[in-house]
Amino acid sequence: MSILKKRKPNRSRAGDFGVYFILIIFGTFFLIPLLFAINNAFKPLDEIFLFPPELFVNKPTMDNFADLFVLMGKTWVPFSRYIFNTVFITVVGTGGHLLVASMAAYVLSKYRFPGSRFFFNVVVTALMFSGYVTQIPNYLIMSKLHMIDTYWAVVIPAFAAPLGLFLMKQFMEQIPMTLIEAAKVDGAKEGRIFIQVVMPLVKPATLTLCIFSIQNLWNQRASNLIYAEELKTLPYALSQIVSGGQVARAGVSAAVTLFIMIVPLLFFVLAQNNIIETMASSGIKE
Amino acid sequence: MSSNYDNWKIRKKREALYTLKSIGKHKVQYAFLAPYAILFILFFIAPVVVSIFYSFTYYNVLNPPQFIGLTNYINLLLADDIFLISIQNTFMFAVITGPLGYMMSFLFAWLIHELPRFLRSVMVLIFYAPTISGQVYMIFATLFSSDSYGWANALLTNLGISSKTIYWLTDPKYMKVVIIIAILWTSLGSGFLSFIAGLQTVSEDQYEAGYVDGIKNRWQELWYITLPNMKPMLMFGAVMAITQSFGIAEVTMQLCGFPSTDYATRTVVEHLIDYGAYRFDMGYASAIATLLFLVMILSKKGVNALLNKVGT
Numbered sequence: 338m339s340i341l342k343k344r345k346p347n348r349s350r351a352g353d354f355g356v357y358f359i360l361i362i363f364g365t366f367f368l369i370p371l372l373f374a375i376n377n378a379f380k381p382l383d384e385i386f387l388f389p390p391e392l393f394v395n396k397p398t399m400d401n402f403a404d405l406f407v408l409m410g411k412t413w414v415p416f417s418r419y420i421f422n423t424v425f426i427t428v429v430g431t432g433g434h435l436l437v438a439s440m441a442a443y444v445l446s447k448y449r450f451p452g453s454r455f456f457f458n459v460v461v462t463a464l465m466f467s468g469y470v471t472q473i474p475n476y477l478i479m480s481k482l483h484m485i486d487t488y489w490a491v492v493i494p495a496f497a498a499p500l501g502l503f504l505m506k507q508f509m510e511q512i513p514m515t516l517i518e519a520a521k522v523d524g525a526k527e528g529r530i531f532i533q534v535v536m537p538l539v540k541p542a543t544l545t546l547c548i549f550s551i552q553n554l555w556n557q558r559a560s561n562l563i564y565a566e567e568l569k570t571l572p573y574a575l576s577q578i579v580s581g582g583q584v585a586r587a588g589v590s591a592a593v594t595l596f597i598m599i600v601p602l603l604f605f606v607l608a609q610n611n612i613i614e615t616m617a618s619s620g621i622k623e
Numbered sequence: 624m625s626s627n628y629d630n631w632k633i634r635k636k637r638e639a640l641y642t643l644k645s646i647g648k649h650k651v652q653y654a655f656l657a658p659y660a661i662l663f664i665l666f667f668i669a670p671v672v673v674s675i676f677y678s679f680t681y682y683n684v685l686n687p688p689q690f691i692g693l694t695n696y697i698n699l700l701l702a703d704d705i706f707l708i709s710i711q712n713t714f715m716f717a718v719i720t721g722p723l724g725y726m727m728s729f730l731f732a733w734l735i736h737e738l739p740r741f742l743r744s745v746m747v748l749i750f751y752a753p754t755i756s757g758q759v760y761m762i763f764a765t766l767f768s769s770d771s772y773g774w775a776n777a778l779l780t781n782l783g784i785s786s787k788t789i790y791w792l793t794d795p796k797y798m799k800v801v802i803i804i805a806i807l808w809t810s811l812g813s814g815f816l817s818f819i820a821g822l823q824t825v826s827e828d829q830y831e832a833g834y835v836d837g838i839k840n841r842w843q844e845l846w847y848i849t850l851p852n853m854k855p856m857l858m859f860g861a862v863m864a865i866t867q868s869f870g871i872a873e874v875t876m877q878l879c880g881f882p883s884t885d886y887a888t889r890t891v892v893e894h895l896i897d898y899g900a901y902r903f904d905m906g907y908a909s910a911i912a913t914l915l916f917l918v919m920i921l922s923k924k925g926v927n928a929l930l931n932k933v934g935t
Contacts, residue, residue, distance in 0.1 A: 465865065493666070549813060612820055
């Protein structure tokens with residue numbers, strides 16, 4: 338299989354050159370934060386405090402990570418527990434969100450029934466309301482439902498995140514109704530149509546939703562919803578380690594930044610590859 | 624007269640009956656929607672409704688809210704000078720960075736889509752990296768630092784343009800420009816990714832049909848094939864752009880301080896955080912949120928009308 342895509346007949350050479358030129362110039366700027374984060378994690382303490390800061394590390398070292406792992410071993414709750422907590426929240430939250438939001442998006446995009454358009458409009462509008470002021474009512478509702486101080490305080494609301502529903506609905510709108518009707522003629526029930534016809538067709542959207550959801554849940558500190566030490570999340574535990582010693586732990590802090598970033602980043606790379614690979618030649622239009 | 628009224632009554636009855644029947648026919652659809660709807664009403668609608676209610680009260684979080692009618696809104700619009708500054712700033716940031724960030728997201732997604740497969744994956748990663756890595760503020764703080772180590776000042780001196788120290792982040796003359804650059808740098812977020820995914824779903828057949836029909840260059844292809852096929856994603860990206868550009872607060876707080884010099888980069892959400900998190904006046908903060916919400920709904924209506932013109 339050739340790596341290069343076949344040249345499209347209506348593209349000019351000059352235009353292609355322009356595209357590459359623009360992408361390289363801007364790409365360099367956009368790459369700086371990531372490079373900085375990676376390099377910082379491997380800098381010895383004196384280089385971290387070097388002023389002006391340098392982008393690239395001169396004498397790379399693993400000390401920061403070694404320090405981090407020592408500190409991890411000293412926590413009161415075994416550190417693996419924090420990792421488990423965040424993995425649990427991320428996996429269950431993302432899985433549930435994908436299922437719940439996709440099911441709703443399917444019927445909202447492919448059917449008209451009383452209240453369907455109104456409900457969708459409300460979802461999109463709710464996206465715009467500032468999250469800062471809804472924290473208190475949110476807390477009160479969760480405490481009524483006895484969800485405070487459990488994983489569910491983070492996981493269950495994540496199921497109904499408006500962003501995911503909106504995204505899935507927009508992509509499902511592109512699926513021709515005739516496909517669904519054809520499946521019905523063949524005797525398939527809604528449940529099967531949803532799983533076997535609709536979901537495979539919106540794979541790019543599915544993976545994009547997972548990226549958003551993982552990025553959000555993996556970074557959840559949830560310190561105002563979960564108090565029990567053994568239920569606390571990884572970002573919270575790591576931030577506690579870092580704040581334990583201000584200047585002395587700057588190296589550890591840089592290592593933490595990279596450590597936290599690695600999972601969403603890896604998922605992002607895998608998902609992006611998949612989005613581009615699976616859909617390279619097949620559109621969902623008839 | 625009365626027969627008219629009777630007719631109206633009969634028509635309404637028929638409509639209601641039709642609606643009921645339609646609800647009955649769509650039981651499966653309601654079942655699909657139910658899990659989401661229940662959770663959404665509980666964790667998103669209810670808190671918003673309660674917040675809007677708070678906006679008519681004095682609520683300091685410790686004591687129960689006291690109903691005070693429109694006082695919060697009156698104070699906001701007539702007595703709060705800083706709020707008026709923050710409205711101006713938010714509008715300026717939103718009007719500049721919203722459309723620009725949106726167009727950048729689409730432009731880059733579209734350009735990247737032209738690349739061969741492997742390069743495409745790499746480029747998506749590079750352009751989305753600032754959103755994942757979140758080191759942007761620290762880099763900007765260094766870039767525009769006002770002491771002799773700031774990269775921007777050093778560059779100006781070396782090029783011989785100016786040897787004066789420019790206080791990028793504390794001089795109201797420059798703060799807004801720096802903030803706008805920083806926002807644009809991080810604007811390739813959810814909209815950008817949905818465009819990338821959306822471009823994958825436009826079928827190759829349509830492009831091939833386009834060559835036959837005499838689509839001469841990439842611009843024509845963009846306007847007549849790509850954009851019309853991307854309408855749902857364009858709408859998604861637009862709503863995200865509105866949400867982000869009216870919600871600007873973190874960048875300004877991180878770079879210019881909180882509060883910033885002369886409130887030069889104070890935004891509405893910053894004002895809201897000030898009252899909600901520091902002065903414990905939730906009622907007032909809720910009133911700010913409610914006003915902002917109304918403005919955002921209006922701008923979404925405007926964008927909706929614009930997007931309907933795409934590809935015509």
